[in-house]
Amino acid sequence: MSNYTNVNQSLRQRFIRYAKIDTQSDPGSNTCPSTEKQKNLARLLVEEMIEMGITDAEMDNNGYVYGTIPATSDKKLPVIFFCSHMDTSPDCSGENVKPLIHQNYQGDDIVLPDDPTIVLRLAEHKDLKHQIGNDIITASGTTLLGADNKAGVAAIMEAAAFLTKNPAIKHGTIKILFTPDEEIGRGVDNVDLDKLGADFGYTIDGETLGSIEDETFSADGATLIVNGVSTHPGFAKGKMENAIKIVSDIINALPKDQFTPETTSEKEGFIHPVSFGGQVEQAEAQFIIRDFTDEKLAEHGSLLEQTIKNVMENYPKSTYKLEITPQYRNMKQILDQHPKIVEYGIEAIKRAGVVAKPQRIRGGTDGSRLSFMGLPCPNIFAGEHAFHSKQEWVSVQDMEKAAQTIVNIAGIWEEKG
Numbered sequence: 001m002s003n004y005t006n007v008n009q010s011l012r013q014r015f016i017r018y019a020k021i022d023t024q025s026d027p028g029s030n031t032c033p034s035t036e037k038q039k040n041l042a043r044l045l046v047e048e049m050i051e052m053g054i055t056d057a058e059m060d061n062n063g064y065v066y067g068t069i070p071a072t073s074d075k076k077l078p079v080i081f082f083c084s085h086m087d088t089s090p091d092c093s094g095e096n097v098k099p100l101i102h103q104n105y106q107g108d109d110i111v112l113p114d115d116p117t118i119v120l121r122l123a124e125h126k127d128l129k130h131q132i133g134n135d136i137i138t139a140s141g142t143t144l145l146g147a148d149n150k151a152g153v154a155a156i157m158e159a160a161a162f163l164t165k166n167p168a169i170k171h172g173t174i175k176i177l178f179t180p181d182e183e184i185g186r187g188v189d190n191v192d193l194d195k196l197g198a199d200f201g202y203t204i205d206g207e208t209l210g211s212i213e214d215e216t217f218s219a220d221g222a223t224l225i226v227n228g229v230s231t232h233p234g235f236a237k238g239k240m241e242n243a244i245k246i247v248s249d250i251i252n253a254l255p256k257d258q259f260t261p262e263t264t265s266e267k268e269g270f271i272h273p274v275s276f277g278g279q280v281e282q283a284e285a286q287f288i289i290r291d292f293t294d295e296k297l298a299e300h301g302s303l304l305e306q307t308i309k310n311v312m313e314n315y316p317k318s319t320y321k322l323e324i325t326p327q328y329r330n331m332k333q334i335l336d337q338h339p340k341i342v343e344y345g346i347e348a349i350k351r352a353g354v355v356a357k358p359q360r361i362r363g364g365t366d367g368s369r370l371s372f373m374g375l376p377c378p379n380i381f382a383g384e385h386a387f388h389s390k391q392e393w394v395s396v397q398d399m400e401k402a403a404q405t406i407v408n409i410a411g412i413w414e415e416k417g
Contacts (some may be wrong), residue, residue: 008135010161011403012396015137015154017044017098019146024094024185025087032190033063033087033180041086041153045178048157053164062190065178069163069171077172077417081201082159082406083366083377084152085182085280088144089388098140101396110393112141112187118390127208127385127392135396147394148387152204153178155382155399159406163339171410172417175201179366185327187366188373198375200341202409203367206381209355209398210349213379214335214342216361216368217269218297219327222287222304224250226312226320230281241318243283247276250311251285261301267292267360271300292330292360328364331371338376344416345378348408352401380405 021041024036033039042059049057049067057067065086071077088094102110108128118141122128128136139145156176163169175198178370179187182205201218228243251273257263259270269291276285287304291297301324312320335342342358349356367377383398 003074008363008400009398010398011154011158012101012135012137014157015150015394015399018150019097019099019152022094022097023146024088024090025181026141027090032186032187034184035087038087038180039063042178045086045153045157049160049176052161054160060192062193063180063189066192066195067160067175067176069160069174069176070169072167072171073172073414073417075172075414075417079173079175079197080410080413081175081177081196081198081375082156083177083180083201083203083370084156084178084322084364084382085187086153086207087151087180087228088146088150088378089183089245090147091388092144092390093142094146095144097143099139099145100140102136102138103136105131106230107132110136110138112138112390113341115141115390118315120386120391120393125386125417130209131395134398136393137396138393139390141390144387144389145355145392145394147382147384147392149182149205149382149384151384151394151399152382152402155204155402156406158399158403163406163410169407169411170414172414174410177201182366190370191370193373193375200338200376201367201370202345202406203365203377203379204374204382204402204406205365205384206379207383207385208358209381209382209383209395209401210354211359212342212349212356213359213361213365215292215332216328216330216360216364217290217292218294218330219364220289220297220324221303221327222289222322222324224285224287224308224320224322226318227249228277228281228283228284228315228318240280241315242280243318244280246311246315246318247278247283247285249314250308251276253307253311254304259303269296269300280390288327289324290362294295294329329372331368331376334371334376341376342378344366344412345409346381348405349380351408351412352404354401354405356399
């Protein structure tokens with residue numbers, strides 16, 4: 001993208017435009033998208049794609065955005081898609097986001113003006129040491145920024161604008177996909193694979209500059225319902241079995257020095273209670289279970305159930321129901337069958353003048369599920385950091401390298417096709 005001299009200014013303006021739109025998703029909603037406001041960004045993206053010449057750009061009834069950049073090569077090439085999600089996390093407010101540009105960052109603490117207790121310190125944000133001289137964008141201190149994943153959205157849109165302005169660059173058909181509700185685990189629930197019409201793709205939703213991720217957790221969700229014995233508390237001796245206390249005992253009986261998010265790293269998995277509520281008669285807890293292999297995932301599920309059984313022996317009049325349901329699986333199982341997809345991604349990062357960093361994700365992406373839907377899909381960096389928090393930040397220069405990597409991927413598949 002060396003001949004696109006305005007990319008830096010264009011990209012920062014594009015990202016700020018998107019970041020100001022509240023697209024927070026809602027896990028308590030049963031609609032798709034879970035919040036109607038996500039469509040506000042979707043409509044803008046469609047308008048901008050049409051303006052740049054992507055004539056088939058559209059938003060469907062579920063808030064998914066699709067578009068096609070036609071091939072400029074005569075070769076018979078696979079159809080590649082690039083994907084980012086439009087929603088922001090429910091963990092932190094996304095309303096009235098005020099993006100701030102900290103130009104020519106020099107390593108100082110960044111104090112956010114709307115809440116001076118929110119400070120980005122070099123010692124706490126290790127990747128800031130690689131940003132000296134770059135332009136950092138943060139929110140103002142009362143909201144998240146939305147770089148997860150509007151940094152990816154902006155990079156894809158910037159790459160699309162560049163490719164449509166430069167038809168001399170040879171590439172195959174390129175599809176664009178923007179999804180709602182990724183942050184609440186529903187990002188590809190209603191994707192139209194026929195409309196997408198691709199062979200494989202890349203999500204642009206990674207963190208550190210140069211990272212390419214081909215491995216995720218495998219994930220299950222678990223719902224535990226305990227039916228206790230309720231009676232008047234004044235006459236409960238020998239009769240009451242409090243479901244709230246039973247579930248509390250179960251959670252307390254789980255390992256504390258292993259198999260928890262706060263005690264694991266690298267390739268270690270965990271059992272994590274994420275919600276809990278109820279009354280004396282019935283109480284419920286939700287868990288997420290994570291590991292990198294299906295075998296270890298199953299072992300964690302067995303550990304959870306055995307722990308429940310052990311505790312329930314102390315409450316002979318009470319009963320329980322445990323339901324474990326699959327959520328997503330490690331995309332490496334699929335990507336290892338298609339090594340060129342990751343290889344060409346690494347080559348594209350290197351051609352952008354960046355050190356490629358193959359990594360694994362202690363989490364999942366839309367690409368996890370898309371891979372198992374027949375569309376192998378590793379994850380490329382977008383430059384987002386400290387996501388889901390008021391300290392979230394992104395570097396304009398990192399987003400620029402992400403956009404350049406997207407253009408390079410398209411060109412490499414044409415070269416080698």
